[in-house]
Amino acid sequence: MLKSVINEDNVKAVRKLLEESERIVITCHKSPDGDAIGSAFGLAHTLANIGKEAKVVTPDRPPRNLRFLPGVKEVVPYTVYPDFAHQLLQDADLVFCLDFNALYRVDRMRDELAASPAKKVMIDHHEGPEPFTHVTISHPEQSSTSVLVFRLLCRLELFDRIDRKAATCIYTGMMTDTGNFTYNSNDPDLYIIIAELLRKGINKDELYKKVMNTRSTSTLKLHAYAVAERMQIFPELHTSLIVLTKDELKRFDYHPGDDEGLVNAPLGIEDMVYSVYLREDKDQIKVSTRSIGNFRADLLCSKYYHGGGHINAAGGELKCSLEEAIEIFRSTFPDIEKYLHQ
Ligand code: 5GP
Ligand code: MN
Known part of the structure; x- marks a missing residue:
């Protein structure tokens, strides 16, 4: 049993926003890392499994070593497709802001994100969240945003909808933000979650190799x-x-x-x-x-x-x-x- 981290009001607020929303965008900070991409696609895949299409719009392109992750080829980087990214942000009912705490962290996409009429939800683990979202799920004591996404999905009773693709993305974020569980990694819950993700079919050894050992x-x-x-x-x-x-x-x-x-x-x-x-x-x-x-x-x-x-x-x-x-x-x-x- 995981300890309860996210407060119930925030869980309720996200549940309501999800029920009300058709068009969902998920975004993250510029120069996205394993946690930014992992949390974004972990959430996107699970939302797709409950019939919600969520587009992942990033400020710029994901690094090469993460492009093998399920779904990442469908990403919409603002630097590559500014008009499409603009349209998605304008048309969205709901935007998830993952792994960043302040608007400037999306760089040149900042004005587009601020101007989006969508309701916004922050899920993040950096100190000092700025008040630009309707719901702020901010837990600096948690080692990754990916682990927070897992916790939130469980609280939304969507654990069963996390498939192997989502689990792969979530694990990648947990792994990269802890240096393969060598720092910020003493929370026993992490290992309960890893066990659950393994049961979803992830191959953690292969993931380490693909993310970390594919250098030129x-x-x-x-x-x-x-x-x-x-x-x-x-x-x-x-x-x-x-x-x-x-x-x-x-x-x-x-x-x-x-x-x-x-x-x-x-x-x-x-x-x-x-x-x-x-x-x-x-x-x-x-x-x-x-x-x-x-x-x-x-x-x-x-x-x-x-x-x-x-x-x-x-x-x-x-x-x-x-x-x-x-x-x-x-x-x-x-x-x-x-x-x-x-
Ligand atoms: P890295 O050294 O891997 O680029 O970043 C490590 C951490 O530092 C990131 O997870 C992020 O929290 C923070 N960070 C990196 N660059 C910036 C920056 O330009 N501004 C802020 N506020 N934080 C940053
Ligand atoms: Mn992170």
């Missing part, structure tokens, strides 16, 4: 290069920095998602607590950070990098040069020191 040779070389040549360690701060320029990424034939997991690599070093990775994109610097234990990566990201996230996994963006971004990183040292001792 050049991607593996990019990771090796980044660690060997572009990683700096600050031992007294238990901190590391990896920096990659546009040119370096190009040399390794970089595609979005290829650097997934790179920021975790330095935390494999004994006593390392905080890892920062700066990637030079077209017109900004993408910041990705990870930490161990109580070290507040999220607070550093919101203070210095215009971002946020979770205690141990946070990110942000800087509109400046790479050199300036490195300077900003250096300016965080006093705070790193402070957080190390909290």
